[in-house]
Amino acid sequence: MAHDPITAVVPAFNESETIASVVAYLIRAPEVNEVIVVDNNSVDNTASVASTAGARVVTETRQGMGHAFKAGVAAAQNDWVMKVDADLERFGPRLVSCLANARAPGIGLVKGAWQDPGDDMPMTRLLVQPAVAALCPALAELTAPNSGIYLMDRSRIAHTELRGNYAVDLDAMLRMAWAGHGVAEVDIGQIENDRRSPAHYSAMAHEIMGFFLDCARASSKASST
Template structure:
C-alpha cells in the first residue's frame, strides 16, 4: 500500500496564501488535487502555478468540495487534508501505510506548542467522538480533518452530506459497514493567513459539533 498511487484532495475556499507551503509539502509521487469551492481570491491560479490539478465545485460546503475531489481523483487511494496550513502533508505516508491493516485511517490532531485551539471547538469534538465510541464502537477521538481511504470503497459508502456534517456521516457509515478505522496522531498548528476555509471558522466548528450531536441522537 505505501507504493500505491495517492490523490491528495484539498478542499479550498480562499486559501491562496496557504497553498504554496501546503503544496510544497505534498509527498513525492502523490497527486495534489485542489477543489476550488467558490474562492474569491487567487486560489485556483496559485494551485495551478504550484503544480496542482484544479477542479471547481460551485455547490458550497465542505462535503461538496470533498465529494467533488474524490469523484475527480484518478488514484486508487485518496487522502483528504485541510489546505490552510494547519496540518502537515508529510504525515500522509504514515496514514497510507496503515491501509494495509485498515479500511480508513484518520489523523487525530495534537496541537503544537502555543496553538490557540478554541475550547468550544475542542469540547464539541470530544463530545461527538465520545458518542461515536459509545454508540458505534469506533475508537476515534477527532472528526478526521486528515484521512486516507480507498477511493472506490469511499464512493460505495454513499455519503450524502454536502456540508459540515460530511466527516461525521462518513464515520457513521464506515461503522455500519464494518470498516476497521485506525487513528494516528498528527501535529495541528496555526492556520496560514485568515480563517476563511471550506470547513469554516472556530464558531462554525462549534455549530458543526452541535449538528453532529443532533445527528447522533
C-alpha cells in the same frame, strides 16, 4: 496496500496565500501521484496559484467543505484519497507518510491526530468525542475524531452521499466504521493553525450538531422497525 497510490484532495476557498506551499509539499510526497485542489467559489486567485503550483484544479460551485471534498473524491484517479486542509502553513514533514504507512488489511480510513500548542480543541472535547462515543462506541478512544486530515479508501463507502458541510469528515469516518471497516488513528506531529473567530466555530458546531442529531434520529428509527 501500503504502496497503493494516493490522490490528495485539497478543498479551497480563498486560500491563495497558502495553497502553493501545500500543493508543493504534496507533490513532493512519494506516496502521492495526484493532487487535486477543489476551488469552492473563491474570489481570489486560489485556482490559478494552485494550477501553477502543479495541482489539477476542479471547480465546485455548491458552497461547503463537504461539497468541495466530494467533488475532489469523485474526480480522483485513485481509490485511496487523502483530505488535506488548504490553509496549512506550519506542519511536520511526516504528515503524508504517517497516514500512508498506517494502512493495513481491514483499515478503511486513517485519521491524522496532531498537537497544536495554541488550541486545546474544546469543540472536540466537549461535543465531538462524547457524541461519537455514543453513536459508535468502537471509536470512543480516538483523540481527534473531528480531524480534517485523513486518508480513506473511497471504494468502501457511498462517498457521493456524504454531507456537504463541515460534518463531512465525521460522516466519512462513521460510514466507514458502520460498514465494518477499520478506522485507525496516527500521530502526524505538530500543526499550528491560525486562530479562528468564535463565529466560525459557532457555525461549525451548529452543522456538526445537526449531523449528530440526524444520526441519532436515524438510529432510533432503525431500532424501532
